[in-house]
Amino acid sequence: MFAKLKSQLHAQTLVAGDSGYDEARKIYNGMIDKHPGIIVRCTTAQEVSQAVRLAREEKLEVSIRSGGHNGAGLALVDGGMVIDLSGMKGIAIDAGKQQAKVEPGNTLSEVDQATHEHGLALPSGIIGSTGIGGITLGGGLGYLSRKGGLTIDNLLECEVVLANGDRVTANATEHPDLFWALRGGGGNFGVVTSFTFNLLPVKNVYAGPMFWPMEKAAEAMRFYDKVTKDAPDDLYGFFAFLIVPSGDPFPEHLHGKNVCGVVWCYTGDLTGAEDVFAPIRAFGPPILDFVSEIPMPALNTMFDQLYPPGLQWYWRAHYVREFSEGFIAQNIAFGKAIPTMHSTTHLYPIDGKVHAVSNGDTAWANRDARWAQVIVGVDPDPGKATEVTNWCKSYYEALQPFAMNKGAYVNFMMEEGAERVQSSYGDNYHRLVKIKSKYDPDNFFHINQNIKPE
Ligand SMILES: Cc1cc2nc3c(=O)[nH]c(=O)nc-3n(C[C@H](O)[C@H](O)[C@H](O)COP(=O)(O)OP(=O)(O)OC[C@H]3O[C@@H](n4cnc5c(N)ncnc54)[C@H](O)[C@@H]3O)c2cc1C
Structure with a gap:
């Protein structure tokens, strides 16, 4: 055959x-x-x-x-x-309209480079090698989420090949039901062969990582929670527990140490950035501070070398609404027990412009969360696969009492069963099932976080 x-x-x-x-x-x-x-x-x-x-x-x-x-x-x-689709690399920028038409084979880094030339940027993820196709259809969280929303909040139109092979355009007026479902519903509804995005006028940012010692972790989490809750939409930071890599540019006395930290991204007036960061720098003080003015694509590829393709990955995720004392304590306990240098946890903010859209406006149903947390067990050595997986699973289990609901961001899920997919879409699930039944009644596209037709 x-x-x-x-x-x-x-x-x-x-x-x-x-x-x-x-x-x-x-x-x-x-x-x-x-x-x-x-x-x-x-x-x-x-x-x-x-x-x-x-x-x-x-x-x-x-x-x-x-x-x-x-x-x-x-x-x-x-x-x-x-x-x-990895060979579909077309990108056309309309600088006047601040829009980009992007084929699905582009990586985030390729999109960034193209938009940056025009002083523009697309809100999307934090690692340059990620594909624009999957990240967009699942939602798209990253450094510009607070300022500009999810990637899907900047999606204007998709060209789609449906399950019967027909080609259609989906936007606010043509196939609006399909367009609604594509914004968060993953690869369930067809093959997207082109995305049209709105872009933001962002060129350089004041950004980078800032670390504190584990002894300060509880205070640092509370401080970060307070600072980001009251901050303007231009100040974004994701919180992390990690092991400092052994090598440049990290100072030798920190190599191999477990720390907590924030990777910041400030998109406001850069002449005032030092003033914005003065109270943040006054906390601690930080044991490492790499926050400075850099081009947006440099921020979006900052961790690419640390995470090349081919490493062993196992991850689990959930949504978080608040930093309770129990939640803080569990994160510190598992943050101290990170098994390998590449393993980590990140708390990606869901706030600012992500909250300006309601749960029913797109398929992405968890805008009332404040963070999407991902716990990643990673190592280059296949012999460590079990160890990193077990750490990840037990960390995840320990945090279950503090999770906002039983769902997770679909782009951070392993194959975790139909119930988990349904929980992730909450009240939007039944509408998704109806749209799936219309566009893909026999579930042709089912190798995904599957929404089953009626
Ligand atoms: C190192 C790393 C960093 C990440 N960082 C972030 C982050 O900062 N923010 C974030 O939101 N997510 C992040 N993610 C998660 C990421 O969004 C998902 O892994 C996503 O699936 C990647 O998209 P892809 O195109 O590379 O994936 P692929 O593995 O190629 O595709 C994944 C699935 O998406 C669907 N799909 C992909 N393209 C199409 C298409 N054109 N048409 C229809 N369906 C399609 C299919 O169902 C496919 O199975 C990260 C992942 C990794 C591994």
């Missing part, structure tokens, strides 16, 4: 035994080792449409790959067809 498909498909294809097949089935998470039947490297929407129709005829399971960053490995499918 795959030989027949190879001859029919217009796009480049790879099957087991082809040179490049093993490279093409590698994704960001080194724990994932799937063997697709055929990888279809689409470069146009027509090629995607043909791949969808042929996969349907052959009754093949289909996965969609953009940047390949999904922790659970949902970009790949064993034995089925991978629709690989």
